[in-house]
Each structure stands twice: as structure tokens, then as C-alpha cells.
Amino acid sequence: MRGSALIVGAGIAGTAVARGLLRAGWSVQVLERGANLPGSGTALAMWPEAMRALDALGAGDAVRAGSVVEQGVRILKPDGSQIAAMGRSRTARLVPRTVLLEALSGDLPAGVIQWNSPVAGPSTLPSADVVVAADGIFSRLRTASTGLSPRALGTVAFRGVVPGPAGGVSETWGRGRLFGITPLDAGSTNWFACLRSTDLPPLGSPEAIGAQGAELLRSLYRGWHPDVTRVLGKLDGSPIDYRELFDVPPLPSYISGNLALLGDAAHGMAPNLGRGACDALLDAVALIDALSSAPDVTAGLQRYDAGRRRRGNLMVRAARLLNRAATAEHFTGARNVAMSAGARFA
Numbered sequence: 001m002r003g004s005a006l007i008v009g010a011g012i013a014g015t016a017v018a019r020g021l022l023r024a025g026w027s028v029q030v031l032e033r034g035a036n037l038p039g040s041g042t043a044l045a046m047w048p049e050a051m052r053a054l055d056a057l058g059a060g061d062a063v064r065a066g067s068v069v070e071q072g073v074r075i076l077k078p079d080g081s082q083i084a085a086m087g088r089s090r091t092a093r094l095v096p097r098t099v100l101l102e103a104l105s106g107d108l109p110a111g112v113i114q115w116n117s118p119v120a121g122p123s124t125l126p127s128a129d130v131v132v133a134a135d136g137i138f139s140r141l142r143t144a145s146t147g148l149s150p151r152a153l154g155t156v157a158f159r160g161v162v163p164g165p166a167g168g169v170s171e172t173w174g175r176g177r178l179f180g181i182t183p184l185d186a187g188s189t190n191w192f193a194c195l196r197s198t199d200l201p202p203l204g205s206p207e208a209i210g211a212q213g214a215e216l217l218r219s220l221y222r223g224w225h226p227d228v229t230r231v232l233g234k235l236d237g238s239p240i241d242y243r244e245l246f247d248v249p250p251l252p253s254y255i256s257g258n259l260a261l262l263g264d265a266a267h268g269m270a271p272n273l274g275r276g277a278c279d280a281l282l283d284a285v286a287l288i289d290a291l292s293s294a295p296d297v298t299a300g301l302q303r304y305d306a307g308r309r310r311r312g313n314l315m316v317r318a319a320r321l322l323n324r325a326a327t328a329e330h331f332t333g334a335r336n337v338a339m340s341a342g343a344r345f346a
Contacts, residue, residue, distance in 0.1 A: 009136060015108070253305055
């Protein structure tokens, strides 16, 4: 089947499904509220299934050329001793968000993405055979179709990039907070900090965090092991992204009429699993395959929903649980023992 698709949002999910539907012979239009693709961004994990999805979209080689390979993650205590080593049998590619988006959208025909085109709601959309809501965790189209809004997780995240090699992937779990380190590329370190909202003083708007963020983070993570201290010592003058964390309640359906929810609009989740971008790509390929092989839009969307919703809802629940565990304020000793035991059987 071929037809016309209107995609709202030119992030990972939106550009991936636009690319795939164009390759399948569809007429595609993308509406994006921003003026252009972001010029910076932190690292995203591409697990093997995400790389297979990228290969299916014809973007795998570009991502391989602009990414670094890592295997496993060490979970550490603030003193640097190891709690657990996870995922030692699985390899992931860490790719800057900018590289991934360029790989997906860089060769789209001119005019497919209409920049500076915010969407207020379903009633403002031009007609199309399929409408794809890839407008993020605060999706207006999801809220209009399901009535569901994101839930606050009770945690916040700081993220950024500093110069120098990372030396592997680690997360350090303390009481009520964690600090993560991964490569961005061979010469840059991607870092992220997550902690309970109640542990923070009033910070004002996210845009105002840069000036005070470095000193705040150094005070919050003072005395942690040398890898964390090294990153914190390089924060001055580097951009710091700050945001409150939310997730989307597990949805009863990813479709409504001719509308399909993709990526964070469907299953926005806590970042702790490192799967948000990966699952957005899997959504895109599943939707493309379902629409291309079905006799009509209704059958294609039903096939997409059946294939992706259960998995997406499971990931939301698992990420929420891990977010709570990693930032637990009580019984951290028991948590660490459980993580260590689980890693031995993983």
C-alpha cells in the first residue's frame, strides 16, 4: 500500500519514518516547530536492534562512521568500588544526537520538512491518509487523542559534554542521585547526572541553569571518585542541559483513527535504560513495514499497534522502576546487593 503521510515532529522518530515511507513510495510531509535540526546534543545508545533498524532505513553506515563502540556498563559506588558489571555480552554504538539526525534526514528531498511549523492540535492539520504523531513526550496530538499527559518522575537530569576521552561507560549510584559517564566520540565525554527533585534548591528556568549549574553539581557530588571529579572539573564554560524528568503512562492504544503515535509521544520514558532513541527507530521501521504490507491504512495501523504497544509499555514501566532504584534514598545497601546478584545471572 502507498499513500500520503503527514508527520508531526522532525526528531528521531519523525525523520526515521519520513525516510522510510519515502523509500517505500509514499508522499510525505513533515511539520516541525523548530527552525532547523539541533546543532549539538549528547550521546545516544544504539543497541544491535537499533542498528538493524538503521540498516533497513539505509542510514546504518553513516551512523557507524560517526559513532564509537562500547560493551557493557559498570555500576559503581561513590568511592569508585564496583556494584555490578552489566551488559558485558552486548555491544552498543554511542552516537551523538546530531550525527544520528543528520544520518536520518540529511538526504531528504528539499521541502519535505517544513520548519517553523508548530501544530496546535488535530483540527489544524492538513489532510493525509496517515498522520504520525512524533511530537515528543509533551505531544499535543497524543493528549488530544487519549487525554493522557506526561507524569512527573520526581527526578531531574543535568547533561552535557566535556573534552577528553571517557575511558568506558559507567554509572555511579549514591544516595538519592547518580552520575553517568559515556563516550561521545573518541575525544569527548558525555555525562549526565540524575537526582531527586527534592534535593535541589530553587533553580529558576532551565535556561538560567548554566551559570550556576557547575558549582551546584560540584557541591552535590563532592567527594565522589576521581572519574566523576575529573568531569566536574571541566564543566566551567560548557553548556549544561537541565530538565525535569517525565514519562508517559502506558497507553491503551498507539492509534486513533488514522493517527499513529511514535517515539516519545507513545512511550516517553525515564532515560535510565538508554533505550529511548532505540525504541523510536524500532517504532518507525514497524510502522513503515506495517503500512507497506497492509491492504489499507486501518489494517496497517492495527498491525503496528499490535506489534509495538506491549513492548513500549513494558519499557516505560521498567525505566520508571530503574529510575527509582538508581536514585533511591533508603535501603541503598540492599539495592546494591540485588544489582550485584542480578548481574551475575544476566
